[in-house]
Amino acid sequence: MNAPIHPQMHLHKVELKSKDYKSDATSFWCAGCGHYGVLTGLLRALSEIGVDPNYLVNVSGIGCSSRLPYFVNSYKMHTLHGRAGPVATGVQLARPDLSVVVTGGDGDGFSIGGGHMPHMARKNVNMIYILMDNHVYGLTKGQCSPTSRQVMKTTTTPYGGLEEPLDPVLYMLTYGATYVGQAFAGNVKLASQLIREGMEHKGFAFINLLSQCPSFNDIDTAQTFKEACDLVPDGHDTSDLGAAMNAVNAAKQAGRILTGLLYKTERPTLDQRMAELVDRVGGHKDYDLRKIIDLARP
């Protein structure tokens, strides 16, 4: 299963327009939802790269955002709450020639699925994880999420929240993601650029897209997100992990959101290491099973 991997083998090239990647499934999101921006950004990136939809697998968990695969022309899996990451890992490791995209929300990825995030990153699974971060649970109609600001009142925090929100970007930098970017979903140009580069990046790419929920989060609107976003300054060293973390943190302390490519590094991917291991033991599909069975003779 582990044929030697060509650097770009996971991207079979075709020439298609952005709209060709759009399925004809009827939309499910509310008017004004930030997820439309994510979808537009993704479709544009797919078209710009020229990903063959037959070699694209879009995996999601549960939530409003996790419905995104229905709107994409590709192979796709709509799995369980929190489990998109490990399912996608299985797809990618089994078929390193496929292009694997995970799309999901903040609750899906960092609450119920939080235990999986470190491992995709540290293992450097060759795929892109697009977090559609709206700071709220939308599908269940407005409960606090792990990225909800404490001041936000939700149906389960009617008097305001009790907990500090987490910062997905800081976590993924710490966990060892090899490509980390952030953008406001409404900035389709930046979002699609980060998605494109993240998909072309060989390794685990994490893109946090801040996406407004007009129905259940009235403090993080398109306007507030847009106004809070700063682009990384010229001269930001994307190869310096410490600098990336400090810059994200400094922006946060100032009530700002740092966007753009924050960090990028190169490291062998897990499927590469697996293929190397198979090479090392001289393994191949037709290896004579009898040689293994003979080891158990008395």
Next chain:
Amino acid sequence: MPGITKNDLIIRIGGEGGEGVISVGDFITQACAHAGLDVYTFKTFPAEIKGGYAMYQIRTGTGRLYNQGDTFDILCAFNGDAYNMNLASLKPGTAFVYDSPGDFTPDIPPGVFAYPIPMTQTSKEMNNPRAKNMVAMGALSVLFNIPVESLREVLTAKFSRKGEDVVKGNLAALERGRELAKALGKTDPWTLGTPKSKQDVVVMSGNNAIGLGALIAGLDFFAAYPITPATEVAIYVAKHLPKRGGTLIQAEDEIASISQVLGASYAGKKAMTSTSGPGLSLMSEMLGMAFMSELPCVVVDVQRGGPSTGLPTKHEQSDLFLAIHGGHGDCGRIVLSVESIHDCINLTVLAFNLAEKYQCPVLLLSDGSLAFSTQNVPYPNPEDYQVVERKRWNGEGEYHRYVLTEDGISPMVDPGTPGGAHIATGLEHNEIGLPSYTSANHEAMQAKRFRKLKGVVNDVPPTEVDGDGTADFGVIAWGSTIGVVREALQRLRAKGYKVKGFYPKLLNPLPVEQFEAFGATCKRLLLPEVNFQGQLAHFVRAETSLRPESYTICGGMPFTPEMIVNKVREVLA
């Protein structure tokens, strides 16, 4: 007193972990199998990583062996712990080989044949204190006719990697042990028969055999999380799968391992995971997704004592409820259970074949006693196995992943196939795969998914019936309890009882007609199983007209043949 040749002997070796108990057990097992004898071993490891009491029991003989037996005929004690732990079982007639002078001075119970052997002292005199166990093994080989040529051969093969000096040192200690035993002279009646001929066999543990079965079936992808007593399945696969071009992945938890397995299955690969009860509990939700989205997968559950963390190293058959009904909603799956090491190979291949054919989860239940037990198995020729691949779309017309068919099976398609793009979803869906919550659709789709399972009974060998005609008593058993029942029924028949056995390996969907046919030939039924609630008895009562009497134990150990014999005699008295 001259030795009486016995059809089979049970030798128990006990001592401090790290003293070579396990390696002596392995050598004797290998040598007996090498010479053409049957072997069935049973061992307990100390709970501690280093030190603690370790025990290795070898049952070996010239006839077919189906279980670990009742109790030992011969005890070999390396230290006082081994003596104290087993004193209650030193019954008149047993032979007792022990280290003397050692760290203990035993009171030899009346009727026990004692052989004091200076194991520690001799090995020290030979400047080879690590060869204490070889001295013991030499003595055992003389006293009980353990095939010594085979012993020398396996010993030489094992130590040759460590150099000629190590081989010589161990062989010398073995010979010294033989001389010491010869000098004592034999007083007990136990002597192992001579095998008729050498057999082409392998000797494997249940966990390794499951790993091998998976390789034979064409395993591509294996993800797992460490858990006692299933970890060795993953260890075996980690070692050998790379030779076949795959790699084991150790997941961050059991939820991740089953998730990765389903991802790999969707990607067109044969995928599997192994776990024990607690891990299977965590996988329940994803097994529902596998059934709903019709993804083939094989999940091995090496059962241990429960509930909760329970008794991790102890034997129990208590995950049947979970295996059949674990998870929410009306959820189907195929459940197989293994009796023996031979089954561990064959039924793992079958599990893959059924998963591929029926596009659903297949659970294979093994148990703590089979996990580490080793047995001889006829050499498995890979080409003797039929290997089934999933039905794939032929590329004609428009592809509908969940098209309604007569047998419920809809062709699958691998990613990368033009025209085959589709979604696998845990939501109820229509034939294309898109969410659909209409009552007509849900009913049609549930019927489709369960319709598939109707064919399963025809793809599994018919349930074995042990005995002919009508019987006063029928015993239904599953898992490793079957081997115990086989021997119990032989003994009962020898005493004139009219008894039959019924040994299902397919536990879900239950082969109801086969159960009914068996039940019709027996006046009364007994169902022994190692769990508190009588889990299979529950399903048999629910799904058939049979009303077996439940006989349950849950003390962390398997049944013995004697327990079954006594129970049947008690009920019939």
